[in-house]
Amino acid sequence: DAKTTQPNSMESNEEEPVHLPCNHSTISGTDYIHWYRQLPSQGPEYVIHGLTSNVNNRMASLAIAEDRKSSTLILHRATLRDAAVYYCILIRSGGYQKVTFGIGTKLQVIP
Amino acid sequence: NAGVTQTPKFRILKIGQSMTLQCTQDMNHNYMYWYRQDPGMGLKLIYYSVGAGITDKGEVPNGYNVSRSTTEDFPLRLELAAPSQTSVYFCASSVPGLKGETQYFGPGTRLLVL
Numbered sequence: 001d002a003k004t005t006q007p008n009s010m011e012s013n014e015e016e017p018v019h020l021p022c023n024h025s026t027i028s029g030t031d032y033i034h035w036y037r038q039l040p041s042q043g044p045e046y047v048i049h050g051l052t053s054n055v056n057n058r059m060a061s062l063a064i065a066e067d068r069k070s071s072t073l074i075l076h077r078a079t080l081r082d083a084a085v086y087y088c089i090l091i092r093s094g095g096y097q098k099v100t101f102g103i104g105t106k107l108q109v110i111p
Numbered sequence: 112n113a114g115v116t117q118t119p120k121f122r123i124l125k126i127g128q129s130m131t132l133q134c135t136q137d138m139n140h141n142y143m144y145w146y147r148q149d150p151g152m153g154l155k156l157i158y159y160s161v162g163a164g165i166t167d168k169g170e171v172p173n174g175y176n177v178s179r180s181t182t183e184d185f186p187l188r189l190e191l192a193a194p195s196q197t198s199v200y201f202c203a204s205s206v207p208g209l210k211g212e213t214q215y216f217g218p219g220t221r222l223l224v225l
Contacts, residue, residue, distance in 0.1 A: 034213070036214075041219075042218060042219070043115075043201045043203070043216030043217055043218055043219050044154070044201070044203075044214075044216050045216065046213045046214070046215070049213070087153070091212060098156055098159070098169060098170075099156075099212075099214065100153075100156075101146070101153045101154035102153045103151075103152065103153045104153060
């Protein structure tokens with residue numbers, strides 16, 4: 001299974017953009033890049049996913065490197081509510097597969 | 112839709128006691144999962160199910176049992192509680208798709224075994 005590598009923690013000032021990196025050098029062609037986040041005392045929630053092209057939704061943007069070996073989750077204006085653990089996960093299209101949630105990146109937002 | 116619901120929210124068990132953690136989803140998802148999360152750690156898959164009547168082991172199944180008699184429900188059974196099972200348990204459900212599945216998580220059950 002392809003693995004991902006993320007920094008254990010990051011800090012950001014409130015109302016500034018945040019770039020959360022993820023390395024996945026062994027990604028396969030059918031792996032989608034998914035991001036989840038886990039707010040304190042809650043279950044993980046889906047944030048965004050993509051395959052090759054950059055993606056935007058109301059929560060965040062996902063920038064994917066041209067060789068797909070890395071990606072970056074972008075929060076355009078961090079708020080205190082964005083303080084959470086962010087997980088970068090690879091999920092292959094079609095059929096069931098076991099998804100591995102690593103330790104993720106703990107984002108601290110400073111007022 | 113309520114999404115994925117879990118009961119109870121919190122429970123204290125004595126060593127050797129048994130209990131069932133309940134999980135229900137109203138999204139008609141075929142796939143359901145049980146994870147545990149120890150403090151400061153990621154999620155570990157305990158059991159999963161790809162449909163009613165079909166279950167399989169995940170990474171850490173020892174000490175747990177599951178059943179899936181309906182699409183909606185996926186209870187997790189602890190037969191002989193041990194302190195090592197102190198954790199937060201999350202249930203999730205999903206539908207596989209061409210773009211990879213998106214999992215929807217419940218709020219979790221916090222279990223303390225003393």
